[in-house]
Amino acid sequence: MLSVAACIVLLVLLIVWAKVNPFLAFLLVSVLAGWLLGIPLIKIGQSIQKGVGDTLGSLVLIIALGAMLGKLVAESGAAQKIASVMMGLFGEKYIHWGLVCTGFIIGIPLFYGVGFVLMVPLIFSVVYQYRLPAVAIGLPMLASLSVAHGFLPPHPSPAALVGQFHGDMGLTLVYGLIIAVPTIILAGPVYALTLKGIHSEPLVTFQASFIPEEELPSGFSSFFTALLPVGLLTLTTLSHFYPGNPFEGVLGFIGDPTIVMLISVIVATFTLGISRGKSMTGVMKTYETAVKDIAMIVLISGGAGALKQVLTDSGLSTEIANQLQSLEMPPLFLGWLIAAIIRVCIGSATVAGLTAAGIIAPLMTQQAINPNLMVLSIGAGSLMFSHVNDPGFWMFKEYFNLSVKDTIRSWSMMETLVAIVGLLGVLLLNQII
Numbered sequence: 001m002l003s004v005a006a007c008i009v010l011l012v013l014l015i016v017w018a019k020v021n022p023f024l025a026f027l028l029v030s031v032l033a034g035w036l037l038g039i040p041l042i043k044i045g046q047s048i049q050k051g052v053g054d055t056l057g058s059l060v061l062i063i064a065l066g067a068m069l070g071k072l073v074a075e076s077g078a079a080q081k082i083a084s085v086m087m088g089l090f091g092e093k094y095i096h097w098g099l100v101c102t103g104f105i106i107g108i109p110l111f112y113g114v115g116f117v118l119m120v121p122l123i124f125s126v127v128y129q130y131r132l133p134a135v136a137i138g139l140p141m142l143a144s145l146s147v148a149h150g151f152l153p154p155h156p157s158p159a160a161l162v163g164q165f166h167g168d169m170g171l172t173l174v175y176g177l178i179i180a181v182p183t184i185i186l187a188g189p190v191y192a193l194t195l196k197g198i199h200s201e202p203l204v205t206f207q208a209s210f211i212p213e214e215e216l217p218s219g220f221s222s223f224f225t226a227l228l229p230v231g232l233l234t235l236t237t238l239s240h241f242y243p244g245n246p247f248e249g250v251l252g253f254i255g256d257p258t259i260v261m262l263i264s265v266i267v268a269t270f271t272l273g274i275s276r277g278k279s280m281t282g283v284m285k286t287y288e289t290a291v292k293d294i295a296m297i298v299l300i301s302g303g304a305g306a307l308k309q310v311l312t313d314s315g316l317s318t319e320i321a322n323q324l325q326s327l328e329m330p331p332l333f334l335g336w337l338i339a340a341i342i343r344v345c346i347g348s349a350t351v352a353g354l355t356a357a358g359i360i361a362p363l364m365t366q367q368a369i370n371p372n373l374m375v376l377s378i379g380a381g382s383l384m385f386s387h388v389n390d391p392g393f394w395m396f397k398e399y400f401n402l403s404v405k406d407t408i409r410s411w412s413m414m415e416t417l418v419a420i421v422g423l424l425g426v427l428l429l430n431q432i433i
Contacts, residue, residue, distance in 0.1 A: 007033045048309065055160065056302045068286075103115070107149065112146070123141055139414055151179060169257040182425060217272055217276055221272060228267055232255075308358030347390035353381075357378060373426050376426050379422070397411070
């Protein structure tokens with residue numbers, strides 16, 4: 001137990017203090033952990049390779065295809081079209097609700113970093129047009145992006161956790177959507193009411209350069225393509241409640257997350273690419289760029305899998321599970337707490353979620369824990385209190401031109417609310433199902 005604690009402290013120091021890349025930090029700590037825990041030196045490399053392979057085997061296709069879809073949604077103007085439609089539906093009086101819905105819809109296929117950079121100019125255009133407080137208007141949209149990032153597959157952390165815990169991707173998505181809605185409302189529009197006094201002058205550099213309206217894809221193509229993965233996963237999940245239906249075999253095939261994402265990318269290639277005059281070569285270039293953007297996310301996920309495998313092969317993971325079982329707290333809360341502590345120390349939600357999963361995994365085989373809810377519980381904990389060690393904190397501060405104090409009051413507290421309300425939603429849903 002002391003060896004594991006020392007390795008986690010070292011992991012935090014390497015990433016936060018020494019500024020070592022998280023992937024390399026995971027590998028270094030995995031080697032040290034294997035040695036400290038008594039794994040024969042000749043077998044440490046084998047454990048690391050198995051951990052990386054097992055983790056990425058189920059994850060790399062989903063992440064890569066998700067990145068391709070998100071990149072095309074952004075570059076084609078589909079995201080801008082979705083925002084335009086939502087603004088028209090909600091009007092100026094309820095414009096913050098329109099931004100929330102836009103952020104959530106766009107946040108499902110887009111990775112967090114891409115979504116953030118894409119959404120902020122849209123927020124500023126609304127702020128300048130209607131002379132509204134930037135933080136109070138923008139934070140709800142970013143809250144919805146954050147929730148999608150932490151709770152919903154195909155985002156890297158929840159997708160990886162589903163694989164590690166042998167959960168159901170579609171069911172996790174359905175549960176995630178149920179919990180996400182109240183979480184977004186409370187941490188977004190409701191909390192934003194307290195932030196109207198924060199003065200923000202967004203930098204002119206970040207004002208949007210929009211695609212002309214006549215060059216945007218249609219509203220139907222934009223919404224249909226962005227939400228297709230959600231629709232397919234939801235449809236196949238609901239079919240589980242009607243066993244023996246004539247389409248069971250086909251839906252079972254389509255319900256595989258990799259097949260869902262592949263179908264979505266193929267559809268997007270035509271609806272947002274070929275049909276709008278882009279060449280196949282141009283669309284493929286977009287996809288190549290997307291994969292380059294998420295390469296490090298994939299490697300970090302594999303590094304976390306290496307540490308998990310070392311803990312498993314050493315036999316200590318079972319010991320950790322036994323020790324954790326003696327604690328008088330529900331497993332779902334324990335998973336959330338471990339992820340929250342690592343998040344506050346390291347700053348990365350993805351690293352926090354994957355590391356917590358490696359620690360909590362042995363409990364999943366020893367207790368009757370709903371794996372889909374554990375994914376969401378750890379996902380919520382991994383969003384806890386973003387502060388100065390989180391790149392997202394500094395992105396928000398610089399884009400909105402805020403002081404550190406106001407950034408903590410707005411951004412950090414929003415993330416904290418997302419984590420706490422998300423946990424409460426998981427615990428409540430656990431009682432119901």
